[in-house]
Amino acid sequence: xxxxxxxxxxxxxxxxxxxxxxxxxxxxxxxxxxxxxxxxxxxxxxxxxxxxxxxxxxxxxxxxxxxxxxxx
Numbered sequence: 001x002x003x004x005x006x007x008x009x010x011x012x013x014x015x016x017x018x019x020x021x022x023x024x025x026x027x028x029x030x031x032x033x034x035x036x037x038x039x040x041x042x043x044x045x046x047x048x049x050x051x052x053x054x055x056x057x058x059x060x061x062x063x064x065x066x067x068x069x070x071x072x
Contacts, residue, residue: 014041 004012014024022043024030029044 002015002017004015006012014022014030018041019025022030022041024043031042031044033040033042
């Protein structure tokens with residue numbers, strides 16, 4: 001079992017194994033879903049506008065692509 005402590009400001013650090021399992025990194029949003037006495041964490045998926053003509057080009061949306069095209 002993986003655990004973390006809650007600070008006096010109601011903050012916690014998501015442990016690395018959980019971040020890896022969720023595939024989250026700096027700046028990503030997390031969704032909390034309450035199910036009875038449990039809370040399910042998931043990575044918030046980007047909402048792609050339906051009128052976006054480039055929505056089918058997801059293969060060009062990798063970290064390497066973002067670094068390569070960052071200064072253009």
